[in-house]
Amino acid sequence: MDYDVVFIGSGQGAWNGAIPMAKRGLNVAIIESSLWGGTCTNRGCNAKFTLDRPAELVFEARELVGLGIDQVPKINWADLMAHKQDVIGPLSDKMRQRMDKGGVHTITGHAQFVDAHTLRIDDRQTITADKIVIVTGQVPHRLDVPGRELMHDSTDFLSSASLPDRLTVIGAGYIGMEAASIASLAGADVTLVTDGNAALRSYDQTTVDRLVTIMRQNGVKFIFNQSITAAHQIVGGIEVTGDHDFRLETDYILDATGRVPNTSGLNLAAVNVQTNAHGIVVNDHLQTGEPNVYATGDVIAKSVAKITPTAVFESHYLADLLTDQTSAPIRYPNIAVNVFTMPRLASVGISPAEARQAPERFRVETVDYAQDWFHQSDNEMGSEITLIYDQADQLVGAVDMSNQAPDTINTLLGYMELGVTKAQLDKMIYIFPSNTWETRKRIIK
């Protein structure tokens, strides 16, 4: 065999495990057909976050208009996009160097299976491996309607040279909500259209309703229960049409209707690897139907969130499994999740809906930040935190919608995972004033 382990795809689900495997003595290669580091690094989290920072400043300045702020800063999209390119552009090369330095062989090209131990790369090279890991991620779902060529995906949007005057976002998931938030705070007239009656379905819907209200107050128009059936060019723009005589004139359409597992170019017919609508089917050792073929990251069918931290966790697990550091099945701990809207919406653990269904087991406590001096100083009106405790008064879940929500939920995740008690928290001396102090205060009160 040419290699002990070969990864197909170089994203977070691959290199985080590949480097430790190489350091522990395995002969490891990663094959990548596009940018090194995959989606998160080049066209996902990092690119989005760079565009989001000024939007965050605009939002926070707006909250203080008349309370000490006279002028809200204005985003210069062209400069921001150039800055994003300066930050994100070099990352692919840096990521490849990181993998090379970590002792991993990096091979450029598109890989597909010949058999369970053999991969063909771009019809130019064939390599063999004892074990193969599929980490090919997801690709944007695209609406199959007339005029789809006039629509853009998240990769296009995150590289758009100019900010459209009128932006139509289709879909109210992570990508649609985050793009709507950034674009509207950057000055676009944003309409978000979705086929269902709810946004961000995996989040606590009471809090999501409050988020939608705040986004509406900040200029995003929401249209629920609306299917889009076509788009066509008109003088001065694009017309989007849908059922029930829906018509909307716009300048740019972002199709944010989801992402689908990237399995079609792998020639899976040559191996015993099963897929379903959610991705590659794996067992609790991330093993496919082919005993030497594994899969990690977004491409697998999994019940946990398809986000970078779960891909990294799986990659680390596989490094331990394939270097005999563990033989145990993968067990996910509590997973903190966050939507980068303004305000942020983050959650962890038992949801308020689950807790309310079992009042004999859980206590649910919601704190309206409008009543709280710390958030009043930012004028964070409409924001709130919900905390869920079990019978032993131990924190088991939380939902926070506020400007600081990711850090609040990260802090609470630590308390939950380590089983930190109120008595222990009472003995910690945090910085005051700070978000961590306020979060702790809420628990020990």
Ligand SMILES: Cc1cc2nc3c(=O)[nH]c(=O)nc-3n(C[C@H](O)[C@H](O)[C@H](O)COP(=O)(O)OP(=O)(O)OC[C@H]3O[C@@H](n4cnc5c(N)ncnc54)[C@H](O)[C@@H]3O)c2cc1C
């Ligand atoms: C717009 C956007 C914003 C996001 N924001 C966040 C966020 O804020 N936080 C967060 O946690 N997650 C976020 N995510 C999700 C996150 O990007 C993914 O969970 C993560 O990138 C998954 O990593 P992965 O390694 O499984 O796959 P990917 O990073 O998608 O990597 C797959 C790689 O495989 C390569 N490949 C595919 N087929 C082949 C082949 N046949 N041969 C060779 N190479 C191949 C692809 O080119 C790609 O580089 C975001 C995603 C998007 C799209």
Ligand SMILES: NC(=O)c1ccc[n+]([C@@H]2O[C@H](COP(=O)([O-])OP(=O)(O)OC[C@H]3O[C@@H](n4cnc5c(N)ncnc54)[C@H](O)[C@@H]3O)[C@@H](O)[C@H]2O)c1
């Ligand atoms: N902050 C983060 O962690 C983050 C950010 C962005 C993306 N992601 C990841 O990216 C992936 C994709 O996210 P997403 O937001 O694209 O997908 P999603 O599946 O969460 O949302 C898709 C949205 O499109 C709507 N939709 C689907 N078909 C439609 C149609 N025909 N017409 C109108 N609306 C339609 C759905 O109702 C839903 O609101 C997820 O795995 C997510 O975890 C994570």
